[in-house]
Amino acid sequence: MAKPQPPPALDDIDRRILAALVENAELTNKALAVRLGLAESTCAYRVRALRASGIIRGVHLDLDLAALGCPLLAVVKVRLGSHDEVGVSTLFDQLVAVPGVLRVLHVAGADDFHLLMAVQDAQALRDIVLRHVTVHRTVRSTETQLVFEARYGVGIPLVPDARST
Structure with a gap:
């Protein structure tokens, strides 16, 4: 590595x-x-x-997901039964390719992955989780949380704030 x-x-x-x-x-x-x-x-x-240098990695669009037919946001927490490096890396690659997944976070703690998803409705969410997430041998369990509202944070400070000096 x-x-x-x-x-x-x-x-x-x-x-x-x-x-x-x-x-x-x-x-x-x-x-x-x-x-x-x-x-x-x-x-x-x-x-x-x-x-x-890789500091700027890309530019992303902020889409109105509801206007595009995907008003339901959810966080799907994924717990694994086994954690070998190849298996985790392979699953990570597969999760980012799941339709409706906006972001996949590989996390520490009780869960192993958090998926931020946007879908049409609860049935579509259920179907995606069953067809694309729980089918993997290494996935032990999932927990789904609905997102009522999401906002962007201020981000990291890039220039000194004159008010804080």
Whole structure:
């Protein structure tokens, strides 16, 4: 297994660029440069470097799942009966490919995986869990929790907050 590499050092400009892009990932390079008071070439170079280093891994859409026919959100907790490395890795790969799964977290504690799912209704949720989750030999049990509401958090601080100093 490859030894994890330390993340590249980020300076204040990198952090300001990231903060601006977290707030609005659709900012053009020109708008980013104007907003931060930097040259366009500096912003373009820095964003390319942040992507190349893996700090920026992608851009994601925030979809209205209800408008797309999947108004029911659920967290499905999965407990395994066995925990060999290959089996866990294989199951992880299979879980992220399940229709309706938005995110899979491999977690410590009583559960082994948490799946955030969006589906049409309770019957669809039941069917997906039975057809795609509990069928795996290593899955010992599942527990499903309905999500009433979800909100994004503020995220990690990328630039110092002037109010906290």
